[in-house]
Amino acid sequence: MxxxxxxxxxxxxxxxxxxxxxxxxxxxYSRVETHNDAAALVEAGAAETGEIAADLGQWPAFLPSSLVNLGLDLRGGAHLLAEVQVADVYADRMDAFWPEVRDALRDARDTVGTIRRQDSPPDQLRVRISNPEEITRAVAIVRGLAQPIVSFTGVGQDDIEVSFEGADLIIELSEAEKQATDDRTLQQSLEIIRRRVDEAGTREPTIQRQGEDRVLIQVPGIASASELKELIGQTARLTFNPVVSRTSDPDAPPGPRNIVLPSIDEPNTYYVLEQTPVVSGDQLTDAQPSFDQNGRPAVNFRFNPTGARLFGDYTAENIGSPFAIVLDNEVISAPVIQSHIPGGSGIITGNFSVEESTQLAVLLRAGALPAEMIFLEERTIGPExxxxxxxxxxxxxxxxxxxxxxxxxxxxxxxxxxxxxxxxxxxxxxxxxxxxxxxxxxxxxxxxxxxxxxxxxxxxxxxxxxxxxxxxxxxxxxxxxxxxxxxxxxxxxxxxxxxxxxxxxxxxxxxxxxxxxxxxxxxxxxxxxxxxxxxxxxxxxxxxxxxxxxxxxx
Known part of the structure; x- marks a missing residue:
């Protein structure tokens, strides 16, 4: 039946x-969207003013308020296609590996002799020893520093390859590690871009990988592609470097393992800094816009335990020395260390506006892009x-x-x-x-x-x-x-x-x-x-x- x-x-x-x-x-749609925006403000801790209460009343609270998000082609917004310069990460890896190699070879100084880093391509680390007849022992020591690759494609392989040429050790990343590094760089770039876009409060962005080294970014509702580039295009690489000297000549020879960087606030002033930073922005856990003791816009920051220890140890040992705060290869300030700074927190001051300090805090909180991005394509789609x-x-x-x-x-x-x-x-x-x-x-x-x-x-x-x-x-x-x-x-x-x-x-x-x-x-x-x-x-x-x-x- x-x-x-x-x-x-x-x-x-x-x-x-x-x-x-x-x-x-x-x-x-418009009424519910207004209600949702007001509800998000209240949830973020904003006081419920009359205007917010009126917006909340646009839609009954007992009914569902989820909306179909409109994509870029329906809502208008910005479209970017960026190429991540993954090879830049190889140079950073080699630079970070140098202290470990140096310390390992110093322990065997009685046999390999003195060591000195040589000029080399960005993706290589060349180290010269004074006893060429012990080069094979030096190779064995450095190979002992190799770590297994953490990826599905590199199981059972090491992250570095070590060879020699005369009295020079040549250290570079293995091909499997380069591939794994490229994948990690793309994934990290995607995540950081997503954090930066989310921090700006945009709705439902499309952020995805395309091909081997490209990232597609589509953000509905944003005014222009240039605004989106300003938000995500900066690497926001923050480092804290020891100051060697100041100069007015940008072409002055900095010396081995030093760099010359311009000052943002002081025209025609350049700082000679040690290339290896003491602490980097990767070890930041929080950054918030604030004001300094003179009422000028600034940014408060806080390190994780490792960064706090390094920062505290350095300030304790270098009281009276200048210490440069570097953002994207520009010195934003170089204060003199007055006392030991424990706790891993501090303040970044400079010639900021309130908007600039807020944006800098957003970028630092989201993290630094691991590599530079080159924008290959950009479009702005109007709401009309x-x-x-x-x-x-x-x-x-x-x-x-x-x-x-x-x-x-x-x-x-x-x-x-x-x-x-x-x-x-x-x-x-x-x-x-x-x-x-x-x-x-x-x-x-x-x-x-x-x-x-x-x-x-x-x-x-x-x-x-x-x-x-x-x-x-x-x-x-x-x-x-x-x-x-x-x-x-x-x-x-x-x-x-x-x-x-x-x-x-x-x-x-x-x-x-x-x-x-x-x-x-x-x-x-x-x-x-x-x-x-x-x-x-x-x-x-x-x-x-x-x-x-x-x-x-x-």
Whole structure:
């Protein structure tokens, strides 16, 4: 018999109502967005003023307030494609490895003799020993410093390769370590860019890797690509370097292992600094904008335990010596150490505005980019263009929906009306799921919805055609409907499973617009199968129980 248990009916309507409740906020997009912004301010600790209270009242608190996030092509914003200079990290690795090599060889000074670092390419470390006949022993000592590579592709291999040429040791990263370093650099760059964009309060950015060394950054709602570049383009590399001397000549020879950097605040003033920093910004745990004792904008900072110990030890041993604070190869200040600074906290002062101190705090808090980025492509998409895209997409959806509704009603009569009701619920459920999971809707995503509208009635067509066939065998209406759903089920599942597999492959291997299309297509497949198999059938059962027709026409 054509029956559906009460618990199953309640479950079906429950799922539909939940989906509709999550889709509802998108019908009042601007009001709900204003409410969400005010709620975020209150959650961040802002006082609830009259204006914030009015914004909170734009939407009832007991209703869901999740929205479908609009992508760059619908909302407008900035698009950047950047190339990360991964090779820059090799030089930093070699520079950081030098103290370890120096200390290891000093312990064997009786045999290898004195050691001296030589000029070399950025990705190499060359060390000359005074006893060339002990070069093989020196190689063995340095090879003992090698560490196993922490990556799936480098299992069982070491991170450095050591060779010699005359009395020179040549140390460089192994190929497997270079590949692992490149991967870590890209992942670290992605994470730091995401932190910086999140700190600025933008909504749903798209930040993903493209190819071997490129990063795609799309941020809806931001004013221009240049503004986005200012936010993420700086490496924000903060270091604390000992000062050797001051000079007015930028071409003055700095001496071995020293560098000459300009001062931000003092024109025509340059500092000769030791190249190896005492502490770096990587060891910062927090940075907040503040004011110094004279009321000028500044930035308070705090180190982690390791950085605090190094900073404290150095200040204790160098009271009366200047100490340079370097940001992106420019000296922002060079105060004289007046006393021991324990606790690992301090303040950065300079010729800052309030806005500049706030931005510097954001950059330091997010962390330093591990390598420089070169921007290969940049675009600014205005909100007007995004609105045009929304209107064009909405028009396409309405035309497709209208055509399908008319076709189903003319082809299947009352059963076509039931299929149309399920189709409308299907579209609402798509938006409900998109809101629930926080997905981003793009223009290709709208194309996926349009395609889903056309595909959503396929399952109903299969069922209705099967019911027609069963009616020709002189079966009763109830039995024909029941057999129609049972015999069409396997074809519905097979057809939609293969399409869902394609959507999953597009999402996994695709990027950007392809993923947006795959998301809406995949969700549309799931919701269309649910509405065709369960919702349409329940509507037919409710009608049949009420009317009890002796015969039906499909």
């Amino acid at each position: 054509l029956q559906i248990p009460l618990w199953k009916r309640v479950l079906i309507w429950g799922v539909v109502l939940i989906g509709l409740s999550y889709a509802l906020p998108n019908a009042f 263009l995004g609105q045009d895209s929304i209107e064009a997409g909405a028009l396409a959806c309405l035309v497709a929906l209208g055509a399908v509704l008319v076709f189903m009603m003319l082809s299947y009569g009352l059963f076509g009306v039931f299929a149309n009701i399920a189709l409308l619920l299907n579209i609402a459920l798509i938006f409900g799921v998109l809101s629930l999971i926080g997905a981003t809707l793009t223009l290709p995503g709208i194309a996926g919805i349009v395609l889903t509208i056309g595909m959503a009635v396929d399952a109903n067509v299969l069922v209705f055609e099967r019911i027609r066939e069963e009616l020709k065998t002189a079966r009763g209406p109830a039995r024909a409907i029941e057999l129609g759903y049972e015999k069409a089920l396997s074809a519905i599942v097979d057809a939609n499973t293969t399409t869902f597999i394609v959507a999953a492959i597009l999402f996994t291997l695709g990027a950007g617009p392809v993923r947006g299309f795959a998301v809406t297509l995949g969700i549309g497949i799931v919701t269309s199968v649910f509405t065709a198999i369960f919702v349409t059938r329940l509507l037919i059962v409710l009608w049949f129980e009420r009317r009890r027709p002796k015969q039906i026409e499909v």
